[in-house]
Amino acid sequence: MHNTKLDLIDQKLQDLSDDGIDRRGFLKCMAWAGTGLVWTMSGGIPISRAFAKTSDRNAGKGADFTFVQISDSHIGFNKPANPDVTATLQTAINKINAMPQKPDFIIHTGDLSQLSKPSEFDTLDQLVKGASAKQVYFVPGEHDMLTDNGEQYLQRYGKGTKGTGWYSFDHKGVHFVGLVNVANLKAGGMGSLGHEQLEWFEDDLKGRSSSTPIVLFAHIPLWTIYPEWGWGTDDSEQALSYVKRFGSVTVLNGHIHQIMQKVEGKVSFHTAMSTAFPQPAPGSAPSAGPMKVPADQLQRVLGITDVNYLVSGRSLAVVDAPLGESDPTSPGSGGSTGGK
Amino acid sequence: MQGKFWFSDLTTSGIIAIVLLIAGSTTVTASDQPSAANAVVKIDNFVFGPQTLTVPVGTTVTWTNKDDIPHTTVSTDGIFKSKVMDPDEEFSYKFTKSGTYSYYCSVHPKMTGKIVVQ
Numbered sequence: 050m051h052n053t054k055l056d057l058i059d060q061k062l063q064d065l066s067d068d069g070i071d072r073r074g075f076l077k078c079m080a081w082a083g084t085g086l087v088w089t090m091s092g093g094i095p096i097s098r099a100f101a102k103t104s105d106r107n108a109g110k111g112a113d114f115t116f117v118q119i120s121d122s123h124i125g126f127n128k129p130a131n132p133d134v135t136a137t138l139q140t141a142i143n144k145i146n147a148m149p150q151k152p153d154f155i156i157h158t159g160d161l162s163q164l165s166k167p168s169e170f171d172t173l174d175q176l177v178k179g180a181s182a183k184q185v186y187f188v189p190g191e192h193d194m195l196t197d198n199g200e201q202y203l204q205r206y207g208k209g210t211k212g213t214g215w216y217s218f219d220h221k222g223v224h225f226v227g228l229v230n231v232a233n234l235k236a237g238g239m240g241s242l243g244h245e246q247l248e249w250f251e252d253d254l255k256g257r258s259s260s261t262p263i264v265l266f267a268h269i270p271l272w273t274i275y276p277e278w279g280w281g282t283d284d285s286e287q288a289l290s291y292v293k294r295f296g297s298v299t300v301l302n303g304h305i306h307q308i309m310q311k312v313e314g315k316v317s318f319h320t321a322m323s324t325a326f327p328q329p330a331p332g333s334a335p336s337a338g339p340m341k342v343p344a345d346q347l348q349r350v351l352g353i354t355d356v357n358y359l360v361s362g363r364s365l366a367v368v369d370a371p372l373g374e375s376d377p378t379s380p381g382s383g384g385s386t387g388g389k
Numbered sequence: 390m391q392g393k394f395w396f397s398d399l400t401t402s403g404i405i406a407i408v409l410l411i412a413g414s415t416t417v418t419a420s421d422q423p424s425a426a427n428a429v430v431k432i433d434n435f436v437f438g439p440q441t442l443t444v445p446v447g448t449t450v451t452w453t454n455k456d457d458i459p460h461t462t463v464s465t466d467g468i469f470k471s472k473v474m475d476p477d478e479e480f481s482y483k484f485t486k487s488g489t490y491s492y493y494c495s496v497h498p499k500m501t502g503k504i505v506v507q
Contacts, residue, residue, distance in 0.1 A: 164475060165473075195459065195461075196473060234495060236501050237499065279499035
């Protein structure tokens with residue numbers, strides 16, 4: 050099953066320029082032992098390089114700003130794959146708080162809750178409040194819109210958003226767009242943005258200079274990873290056609306609880322690990338259900354993504370950090386149990 | 390003679406009417422019997438099993454979620470809609486009319502199934 054995933058990643062990354070790193074060996078490490086990956090974009094040309102664990106503390110230095118992506122917290126989930134998702138989210142928050150450069154904000158790419166319960170949202174709010182970054186941008190996952198067509202989600206996290214919760218904002222010259230692809234899903238389909246949101250999105254980008262770096266974030270991947278499991282968005286191609294003229298586009302997603310990356314022209318796609326439980330590599334299991342791993346390995350397959358933006362150098366670095374990465378400042382990490 | 394004839398005619402038609410009434414009520418009772426039937430659809434590994442289930446009119450179908458992840462059962466035509474079923478939770482619906490009922494999981498729309506009611 051490892052090979053299926055590695056082949057897929059190899060295929061996705063084959064266009065990247067050669068930097069002398071043994072990519073296959075490195076990716077093996079990234080995907081299963083959970084080391085990070087940095088990639089930079091310079092003048093629209095993506096270059097990846099290995100990210101040594103020891104350089105973690107310097108990762109954010111010199112960046113114009115840093116933000117963190119967390120995803121798939123599934124507060125309320127309590128099955129054997131991770132009976133304490135609150136503890137692992139707390140570990141993720143601790144990890145954010147230990148970053149050498151305080152992130153400007155946090156993006157949560159959905160599935161905050163397991164069953165859209167008020168108590169689950171309350172717990173998430175409480176934990177996220179403890180993060181060093183006070184500004185948090187959310188997009189909903191399908192688990193956040195289970196019971197009431199997302200009414201409660203919108204009340205809590207959707208102030209000032211359009212439709213089912215989409216919006217955009219600017220930060221230090223970068224244009225961020227939060228998209229919703231988990232509402233009104235059709236039988237037999239994958240994620241869906243819908244006509245109204247696509248129109249809004251096209252309009253939102255109008256008049257922006259092509260040199261503006263664009264970051265899109267949504268729960269379900271905006272590229273087709275594995276249609277058999279619904280890991281893609283039916284109308285993402287249309288959305289991506291609107292960003293073609295921009296020199297730097299970064300797409301951040303969650304939903305699949307593992308790292309996947311792809312570079313296509315000037316568009317870089319990236320999915321984040323979950324803070325709750327891992328899911329199997331595409332096609333490697335009968336279904337996409339939670340993957341049970343030994344307790345001492347759980348924190349290696351959960352994590353956060355921190356993104357350093359060097360606006361002046363037109364570069365961007367995405368760093369995935371597993372919760373269990375060796376770090377002298379975080380007790381209980383580096384191969385310890387799941388934090389319980 | 391005529392009067393007698395008439396009387397006898399009335400009596401005969403009355404008897405026929407009574408017989409029809411009894412036959413009618415018997416038929417209703419007989420068609421009610423299979424409504425006690427139950428059928429089960431198991432949700433396992435993100436699949437509705439069996440994917441197509443054929444049942445007689447009046448059957449109550451119960452979906453049970455055997456996954457670690459919540460699922461729903463939603464009729465494509467809006468005829469029935471379950472609440473979110475957490476692991477081991479159930480949803481039942483009684484099919485009183487014949488027809489083909491397509492449904493899916495609104496959380497994982499790749500999951501689809503059919504109930505054929507005959």
